Amino acid sequence: MDDVNIGLYAGDLTYDPPDKNKKIGVIALSTDVTAERDFARILPMERLGVYVTRVAFENPTTPENLRKMAPLITQAARLILPEERLDAICYSCTAASVVIGDDAIKALVHAARPNLPVVTPSGAALRALKTLGAKHISVVTPYLVETSQPMAAYFQAQGLSLAKFLCLGLESDLDMARVDPASIIKAALASQTNQTDAFFLSCTALQAADVVAELERQTGKPVVTSNQACAWELAHHANLRVDAGKWGRLFKHALR
DSSP: OOOOOOOOOOSOOOOOOTTSSEEEEEEEETTOSSHHHHHHHHSOGGGEEEEEEEEOOOSSOOHHHHHTTGGGHHHHHHTSSTTSOOSEEEEEOHHHHHHHOHHHHHHHHHTTSTTOOEEOHHHHHHHHHHHTTOSEEEEEESSOHHHHHHHHHHHHHTTOEEEEEEEOOOOOHHHHTTSOHHHHHHHHHHTOOSSOOEEEEOOSSSGGGGGHHHHHHHHSSOEEEHHHHHHHHHHHHHTOOOOHHHHOGGGGSOOO
């Protein structure tokens, strides 16, 4: 091979400011196929970068298996653009956020990234429901009964009444991700009662963001989903606007 004469460019280089684009970190499960797609569709990506790392997870989705992720969270947070400033980090698992605890997850992230806003699906959903003025909620989860029970207790402990709570009885989050939107709408409608003033569709794996607008149209009630609520809170931390017409009336409200 002939030698190539490689020279240094002698011109001046200019650089974009460090914070030209917003930066969101996401800690996703190794088995997750939905959250990244939802964030890329809901959030205005022309002004934002979503940077994802993953933590090991093995089905079935039981409270015991979900708790096994806790020791992995700090290192996962450390791996997301370690030399860059982030606007927030989202730990993207609703059931694990409940069984590990919102505050515990924040502490685990802060061990690697102090003072950074931390978003959990359970905490974001709770704030979304309260912002919408919900008192009696209908909940649909794709989980097993044993995995759904801590979530029911979580919302009740936060002062929300459960109008009705249905779970699909699935143990694999890969199956949860394959439940089609029509089935999700049917399950949500089956959970509606005369008391229902809002719906919560749980799980970052579930294709629930796709049904928000249609379910709100059919019921006249606000709908909150795990990924949609996280996107709403992340948009607040990054000072971004999201299309409320497509992704639900939640986006008409500021985070309180």
